[in-house]
Amino acid sequence: MTTRVGVVTFPGSLDDGDARRAVKLAGAEPVALWHGDKDLHQVDAVILPGGFSYGDYLRCGAIARFSPVMETIIEGARAGLPVLGICNGFQVLCESHLLPGALTRNDHLHFICRDQRLRVESTATAWTRAFADGQEITVPLKNGEGGYVADERTLDELEAEGRVVFRYLDANPNGSRRDIAGITNPQGNVVGLMPHPEHAVESLTGPGTDGLGFFTSVVGVVGELVAR
Amino acid sequence: MLKPEILDPQGQAVQRALPRLGFDGVADVRQGKRFELELADPLDEAAIERVREMARTFLANTVIEDFTVRVEEPVHVRPEERL
Numbered sequence: 307m308t309t310r311v312g313v314v315t316f317p318g319s320l321d322d323g324d325a326r327r328a329v330k331l332a333g334a335e336p337v338a339l340w341h342g343d344k345d346l347h348q349v350d351a352v353i354l355p356g357g358f359s360y361g362d363y364l365r366c367g368a369i370a371r372f373s374p375v376m377e378t379i380i381e382g383a384r385a386g387l388p389v390l391g392i393c394n395g396f397q398v399l400c401e402s403h404l405l406p407g408a409l410t411r412n413d414h415l416h417f418i419c420r421d422q423r424l425r426v427e428s429t430a431t432a433w434t435r436a437f438a439d440g441q442e443i444t445v446p447l448k449n450g451e452g453g454y455v456a457d458e459r460t461l462d463e464l465e466a467e468g469r470v471v472f473r474y475l476d477a478n479p480n481g482s483r484r485d486i487a488g489i490t491n492p493q494g495n496v497v498g499l500m501p502h503p504e505h506a507v508e509s510l511t512g513p514g515t516d517g518l519g520f521f522t523s524v525v526g527v528v529g530e531l532v533a534r
Numbered sequence: 535m536l537k538p539e540i541l542d543p544q545g546q547a548v549q550r551a552l553p554r555l556g557f558d559g560v561a562d563v564r565q566g567k568r569f570e571l572e573l574a575d576p577l578d579e580a581a582i583e584r585v586r587e588m589a590r591t592f593l594a595n596t597v598i599e600d601f602t603v604r605v606e607e608p609v610h611v612r613p614e615e616r617l
Contacts, residue, residue: 365595372592401595408598410536413543455540455598481541 309334309528311521312349314379314395316341316370320357321392321504328504329353332521341373350528351388351432352379354395356448356502366409366451367397380404388432388524389496393449396488396498405489405498406464407456412449413481421513422447422501423475424487428468431494432527436519443516445506447479452500454482454489464489472499535566540598569593577605 311329313336315322326336337349341359346352359370370376376398383389383404391399399405412418423444426437437443456464461483464470472488480500488499503517536542542564549563571588573581586603594601 364593368592368595400597406597408595410540410598411543413541415543415547453541457539481543 309525310349312337312339312352314339316359318358321355324504325353325355328507328521334525341375344374344378351524354391356393367401370398371401390433391498399498404496406460410453417450419448424472428471431490433497433520433523436523444513445501445503445517447501452480454486
């Protein structure tokens with residue numbers, strides 16, 4: 307049975323096409339989901355892609371969080387559905403309180419667009435099992451509001467529970483606390499990160515294929531769930 | 535408003551620009567948002583509580599922002615008086 311991975315399109319999503327393509331290259335079946343449709347169409351996992359949902363009005367991700375599709379995704383995520391939020395999708399997950407903290411304006415105020423080196427800090431999530439602990443990967447980073455903030459107690463908790471999934475290497479690109487690029491929920495099914503693995507799945511169009519592991523990870527996880 | 539412990543790079547950029555324009559003596563700038571809501575129904579404590587609820591769940595992100603709700607009388611100005 308082919309794993310079905312839903313990719314949500316909000317008004318203003320940009321990277322839904324690339325995310326669907328990445329899913330396909332990983333050997334799964336991409337399923338387009340629409341923000342106004344509550345139905346998840348029997349998908350096994352969901353990706354919230356990058357972009358500027360609802361024009362980033364109010365706050366990044368704040369309006370998308372209340373869209374009909376998110377009601378079902380929030381419910382599903384609490385029940386163990388694997389959900390990956392990339393960039394704007396990460397912002398949506400924080401606004402939904404599925405992940406703690408928030409993303410704020412880059413400390414230097416510039417939009418940043420570059421290939422970014424990351425360290426995989428945890429492979430105990432639905433989206434990072436194809437990596438090795440401590441593996442260094444390069445994927446594109448492009449955002450204006452990517453500074454990860456949370457209070458000290460939350461940051462300590464994330465560290466203690468091994469829920470920091472990715473850390474920026476080299477220079478911190480946006481002022482994120484403790485160089486955090488991505489985090490997970492306690493169950494490991496919900497992961498959010500600012501960099502864009504879906505842009506690093508083919509050597510022709512990206513800095514390499516380091517991003518592919520995100521998508522092959524979830525295929526394995528869902529396969530196991532089905533076999534159980 | 536962003537909570538005091540949250541870095542406000544926009545406010546900092548504004549503060550750095552002020553001396554260049556000859557406005558000295560500003561020690562700190564914090565930038566926030568203001569929403570003006572006009573209610574359809576008469577204002578009572580329940581209506582204000584609804585507005586607080588709006589602020590808590592949607593208008594503000596209480597992870598990084600504080601908010602205050604203030605009641606103001608609507609100011610009706612005739613168009614020719616706007617200037």
